[in-house]
Amino acid sequence: xxxxxxxxxxxxxxxxxxxxxxxxxxxxxxxxxxxxxxxxxxxxxxxxxxxxxxxxxxxxxxxxxxxxxxxxxxxxxxxxxxxxxxxxxxxxxxxxxxxxxxxxxxxxxxxxxxxxxxxxxxxxxxxxxxxxxxxxxxxxxxxxxxxxxxxxxxxxxxxxxxxxxxxxxxxxxxxxxxxxxxxxxxxxxxxxxxxxxxxxxxxxxxxxxxxxxxxxxxxxxxxxxx
Numbered sequence: 001x002x003x004x005x006x007x008x009x010x011x012x013x014x015x016x017x018x019x020x021x022x023x024x025x026x027x028x029x030x031x032x033x034x035x036x037x038x039x040x041x042x043x044x045x046x047x048x049x050x051x052x053x054x055x056x057x058x059x060x061x062x063x064x065x066x067x068x069x070x071x072x073x074x075x076x077x078x079x080x081x082x083x084x085x086x087x088x089x090x091x092x093x094x095x096x097x098x099x100x101x102x103x104x105x106x107x108x109x110x111x112x113x114x115x116x117x118x119x120x121x122x123x124x125x126x127x128x129x130x131x132x133x134x135x136x137x138x139x140x141x142x143x144x145x146x147x148x149x150x151x152x153x154x155x156x157x158x159x160x161x162x163x164x165x166x167x168x169x170x171x172x173x174x175x176x177x178x179x180x181x182x183x184x185x186x187x188x189x190x191x192x193x194x195x196x197x198x199x200x201x202x203x204x205x206x207x208x209x210x211x212x213x214x215x216x217x218x219x220x221x222x223x224x225x226x
Contacts, residue, residue: 017217018224025219028094028101033071036091036103041122042129046091048136051102053222056127057143058153059109062173065209066143067092067106070218077106087123089130102226103136110153127157132164138225139201140168141218146175146206149186150193162199169201170194171218176208 039045057063064077076092087108095101107130108123131140140161144150150158150170161168170190175183187206194200205221207214 017220021220021223022216025216025223028223029071029219031095032093032097033073033076033104034093034097035076036093036097038088038090039126040088041126045089045130045134046103048134050100050136051138051226052091052105052134052136053102053138053225054105054107054131054140055143056107056140056157056168057109057173058145058151061109061143061145062209063106063109063143066171066173066207066218067104069207069209069212069215071104087119089126102138102222105137110157128160131161131166137166139222140166141171141205142168143171143173144190146172146183146186147177149189158197158200162197165199167199167201169221170204171214172204172206174208174210175206175213176211 036046055063067077068074090106092104093100107127205214205218
């Protein structure tokens with residue numbers, strides 16, 4: 001659910017999501033979705049033949065769970081209780097693999113990783129270079145744990161996206177862990193923090209992968225970019 005859409009947690013609405021976009025999103029993600037490849041370095045990136053949508057976030061923010069919910073596949077993106085498991089850019093084709101409608105990109109988690117510092121530095125360089133130089137990249141969805149809001153590790157990537165003029169949008173995860181008052185408070189804080197970032201889309205999408213909340217709105221937002 002977007003902040004405009006309203007929720008059963010007491011958040012108010014300005015406008016409802018476009019039903020046509022929501023239906024188009026449902027149809028798109030009901031079709032074929034296949035793992036394409038992992039890219040541990042820039043030379044392994046696939047040719048940019050279609051639009052790409054990337055997902056970034058702190059380790060253990062719930063990124064893999066959100067991608068699985070978005071695609072309605074239980075095991076498309078790997079989930080783990082071990083922070084820092086995703087160490088590469090993982091690409092997934094949505095639609096006909098011969099001519100995909102778009103690609104989803106699961107990025108390495110940042111802020112923590114059980115790996116040597118040189119390995120972490122290599123991941124960070126891969127992320128920075130990909131984000132700054134990928135013409136096919138339409139938007140980055142930056143995931144924020146709703147229990148904590150925007151934390152210091154989130155600021156560098158948001159600032160980098162601002163400086164590179166890469167469009168990005170915040171997605172609050174794990175809303176089911178909060179009550180209505182807590183959810184409203186964290187949304188207000190995140191909204192205020194987001195206003196300081198020039199490339200950040202003003203609409204915040206609020207989700208719960210476990211409960212399926214906000215998934216239809218996220219699909220609609222993606223379809224609207226194509």
